[in-house]
Amino acid sequence: MPDIDVVVVGGGILGLASAYYIKSLHRELSVTVIERGRDVGQGNTAKSVGGYRQGIFTSYVNRVLAETTIQHLREAEASGETSLNMREVGYLILLDENRLKNVKTVVETFLKEGKAVLLSPETLSKTLHMRTDFTGDEEAMLMGLSNIKAGLFAPRCGFLDVEKVVNLYKKRCIEAGVELILGKRVEKLLLEPENPLGIPREPRAWQKVRVAGVVVDGEVIRAGKVVVATGSWTPQLLDPLGVDCFVKAKKRQLFVVSAEGELHKLLTNTWDGGRPMPMMFFPNGLYIVPRISDKAFWVSLTDEFGRGFGLDDEPEPSYYIDNVYPPLVKYYPQFLNARASSMWAGTYSMNYLDGNPLIFRFLNCLVVTGASGSGVMKSDAIGRIAEAALFGKEYAILHGGVKFEVSRLGVENRRVDKEYFIL
Numbered sequence: 529m530p531d532i533d534v535v536v537v538g539g540g541i542l543g544l545a546s547a548y549y550i551k552s553l554h555r556e557l558s559v560t561v562i563e564r565g566r567d568v569g570q571g572n573t574a575k576s577v578g579g580y581r582q583g584i585f586t587s588y589v590n591r592v593l594a595e596t597t598i599q600h601l602r603e604a605e606a607s608g609e610t611s612l613n614m615r616e617v618g619y620l621i622l623l624d625e626n627r628l629k630n631v632k633t634v635v636e637t638f639l640k641e642g643k644a645v646l647l648s649p650e651t652l653s654k655t656l657h658m659r660t661d662f663t664g665d666e667e668a669m670l671m672g673l674s675n676i677k678a679g680l681f682a683p684r685c686g687f688l689d690v691e692k693v694v695n696l697y698k699k700r701c702i703e704a705g706v707e708l709i710l711g712k713r714v715e716k717l718l719l720e721p722e723n724p725l726g727i728p729r730e731p732r733a734w735q736k737v738r739v740a741g742v743v744v745d746g747e748v749i750r751a752g753k754v755v756v757a758t759g760s761w762t763p764q765l766l767d768p769l770g771v772d773c774f775v776k777a778k779k780r781q782l783f784v785v786s787a788e789g790e791l792h793k794l795l796t797n798t799w800d801g802g803r804p805m806p807m808m809f810f811p812n813g814l815y816i817v818p819r820i821s822d823k824a825f826w827v828s829l830t831d832e833f834g835r836g837f838g839l840d841d842e843p844e845p846s847y848y849i850d851n852v853y854p855p856l857v858k859y860y861p862q863f864l865n866a867r868a869s870s871m872w873a874g875t876y877s878m879n880y881l882d883g884n885p886l887i888f889r890f891l892n893c894l895v896v897t898g899a900s901g902s903g904v905m906k907s908d909a910i911g912r913i914a915e916a917a918l919f920g921k922e923y924a925i926l927h928g929g930v931k932f933e934v935s936r937l938g939v940e941n942r943r944v945d946k947e948y949f950i951l
C-alpha cells in the first residue's frame with residue numbers, strides 16, 4: 529500500500545500548479561508536494577522576471593499555454609481571489625534591419641490583427657528617449673549594434689509579481705488539501721519490481737518495474753504515482769534511472785540598476801498619452817524591465833555560445849560590466865556610469881528543441897519540466913495538462929474551456945509548432 533497516492537517532487541510554480549489540479553480534480557486522493565527549499569517557489573521560479581506575453585506568439589502551443597494562463601490569472605485578480613500586481617506596460621521589441629527582414633510577415637500579421645503597432649525610430653527616440661542611430665559610432669559597430677529600424681509594441685503584455693502567483697497556487701493547494709513537506713530533498717526515485725519475488729538484487733532486468741516512491745533522509749515514502757517537477761534539477765533524479773528528460777540547465781542573470789537623476793526621469797517617463805515605459809527587448813539579447821515601484825531598472829542579456837550548461841546560480845558582477853553595460857549605454861546613454869546595485873542568477877530548464885515544456889509519462893511517473901524561459905506565464909495551463917497526462921486523458925481542458933491535446937507536449941507524439949517570433 530502506498531503511503532501517499534500522488535507525490536509531487538518540487539514545489540516550484542509547475543509542481544504547485546500540477547499538485548493543485550491533481551488534487552482538485554481527484555479529491556479522494558492524497559497529494560503531497562516535497563520541496564527541498566524552506567518554502568515553495570524559492571527555486572528558479574523566484575528568479576523570474578514575471579514577464580508575460582500576449583498577442584505576439586506565432587506558435588499555437590505558445591499562444592494557448594500562455595494566453596489561457598494569463599487570462600486565468602487576470603480573472604483570478606478580477607474575482608478578488610488574489611492580487612498579482614499585473615502591470616500591462618506592454619512589450620516593445622526593437623527591430624534592426626536583419627531582425628525586421630526575418631520577422632516581416634509575422635509582424636504584418638500582428639499588425640493586421642491589431643495585436644501590436646509599429647513605431648518609427650523617430651517616435652522611439654522622441655517619446656522613449658532611446659538612441660536608434662549608430663551611424664559613425666565605431667564602438668557600436670564593434671559590438672555589432674545596428675540602427676533600429678522599428679519598434680513593435682504589443683500592449684497586452686507586461687509583468688506580474690511572481691511570488692504572488694506562487695502564493696496563489698500555494699493557498700489553493702493548501703485549501704484543496706495538498707500536503708506540503710518543506711526542507712526535504714528527494715535523494716532518489718525508488719525503482720521496484722511490480723511483483724517482488726524476494727530474491728537478491730531485484731529488480732532483475734526481466735521484471736516489470738514501477739517507481740514505488742521516493743527516498744528522503746534515507747527513508748522511503750511510498751507513492752502510487754510520482755510527479756517529477758524539479759525544473760533544472762530534473763536530470764539529477766532521472767539520469768540514474770536511464771530516463772532522458774531532454775533539458776539542460778542554462779544560467780540566466782539579472783541586474784538591478786537604481787534609477788536616480790536622469791535614470792529616474794527615464795523610469796517615470798510616460799508616452800502615448802500616459803503609458804508607462806514598456807519592457808524593451810533589443811536585437812542582441814539585451815532586455816530592460818522598468819520597475820517603477822522599485823525605483824529601478826532590471827536589465828539582462830541572454831548569452832548562448834560560450835555559456836556552458838550547469839546548475840551554477842552565482843551572479844557574476846563582471847558579466848554586467850563586460851557584457852550588459854556596453855550595449856545598454858549605447859541604446860540608453862542615460863545609463864552612463866550606472867552600476868548594478870544588486871543581482872541574481874538562476875537557470876532555465878532549457879529545452880533546446882522547441883523551448884516548450886515537456887510533460888511525459890514513464891512507468892507510473894510523470895515528468896513536468898523544460899519550461900525554459902516562460903514557465904510562469906504558462907503555469908496554469910501546464911498544471912492542467914500535467915493532471916490530464918498523469919491520468920491518461922487525451923485532452924486537458926484549459927482555462928476558458930480550451931481543449932488541448934496532451935500528447936503535443938509529450939515525447940513520442942510531440943507536436944509543437946515553430947515559434948517564428950523568438951525574443
Ligand SMILES: Cc1cc2nc3c(=O)[nH]c(=O)nc-3n(C[C@H](O)[C@H](O)[C@H](O)COP(=O)(O)OP(=O)(O)OC[C@H]3O[C@@H](n4cnc5c(N)ncnc54)[C@H](O)[C@@H]3O)c2cc1C
Nearest residue numbers: 538540542564571572573577579714759874902903904905
Ligand atoms: C532569470 C530568469 C528570468 C525568468 N523570467 C521569466 C519571465 O519573465 N516569465 C516567465 O514566464 N518565466 C521566466 N523564467 C522562467 C521561469 O522562472 C521558469 O520557467 C519556471 O519558474 C519553472 O518552474 P519550475 O517549477 O519548473 O522550476 P523551479 O521553480 O526551479 O522549481 C523546481 C523546484 O524543485 C525543487 N527541487 C529540485 N530538486 C529537488 C529534490 N531532489 N527534492 C525536492 N525538491 C527539489 C527546487 O528546490 C525547486 O523549488 C525566468 C527564469 C529565470 C532563471
